[in-house]
Amino acid sequence: MDFQFDIGARLKAMRSAAGLSQRQLAERANVPHAQISNVEKNKVSPSVSTLRRILSGVGVSMADFFEPEREVPPGPFFEADQLLDLTSKIAVNAIGEGTGRMAFRQIGDARSHNLQILHEVYEPGADTGETLLQHPSSEGGYVVEGELEVTVDSEIRVLRAGEAYLFDSRQPHRFRNPSDNRTIVISACTPPYL
Template identity: 40%
Template sequence: MDIGNRLKTVRQQAQLSQRELAKRSGVTNGFISQVEKNQVSPSIGSLKRLLDGLPMSLAEFFAEAEDNSNPVVYRAEEQPELGSGDISYRLIGGGFPGRAIGLLRETMPPGADTGPELLSHAGQECGVVLRGRLRLTVGGQEFELGPGDGYYFDSTQPHRFISIGDQPLELVSANTPPSF
């Protein structure tokens, strides 16, 4: 997907200038210009901030033109890649109308993590490790999880995910309300 052209299209459909979207999103209009020209690739966090200024969810941004039927099956090749860098987030059901759950298939190579700043947002999230090992920090507590282990927590608690061990981490996670 051409993120720059897609951002420009949705910004123009919302009848916003780059400057107005920048003001609403807390970024510079120069950054928006670079993204729209595909000179920089925004992180998920930066793209989410831009879309919050429209307002539009990440799922709506990445959804392709839909027909009038609600899909039931989302083949692997139809799951948009929302990640950047080492972390892969594949969204399942992104185009489903009125979607109330964010469902992701995540892959992280050994040593990858969600960053030094702990994440925190409204809602709840849960998941299960399919392969590899996960170090999960939630509200100041650290946990190590392996295949078959799961987690469930209030997303307002600061949290962080780190892939530990010598093989890639694969997990399936869900959050509500959907953050992607």
């Protein structure tokens, strides 16, 4: 999680792709043109607010700007510690008022393979709440250890180790660990959630 690209070079590339001079961009973005120069030459690390204004001038979002910094896991084989931890990301993007500790770790590059396989850990009581993202995708999983209460579109079922589920993720769904022990699930989803 530490590759970083050359912000200045990237901004410069985007600016010239848009066919703008530093001054033209500065006007659109409502920043002094010196700042464009400073950022492009990496003389400063701009504040988020400044960078946002600048990028608005070339019609690029922050997310798109930093896209290349995304970690691209290697493969096709992964050590246990090479799984990509998506806990914070999923917890904030996909889960509503989840409670309790849980962890999600992804195998490889879900995007390019169009397949997201996750190793999921639910501590006792952990609850995703009603899942926010309801993708047009398919989703299934296998309970490796412990118990998992799965709710799909008003059907509730407690799955134990060895049992499994599979459904269309457009249906509202929710996961919970109703037991006093840790629950471990391996799940798969295509196309990927995030």
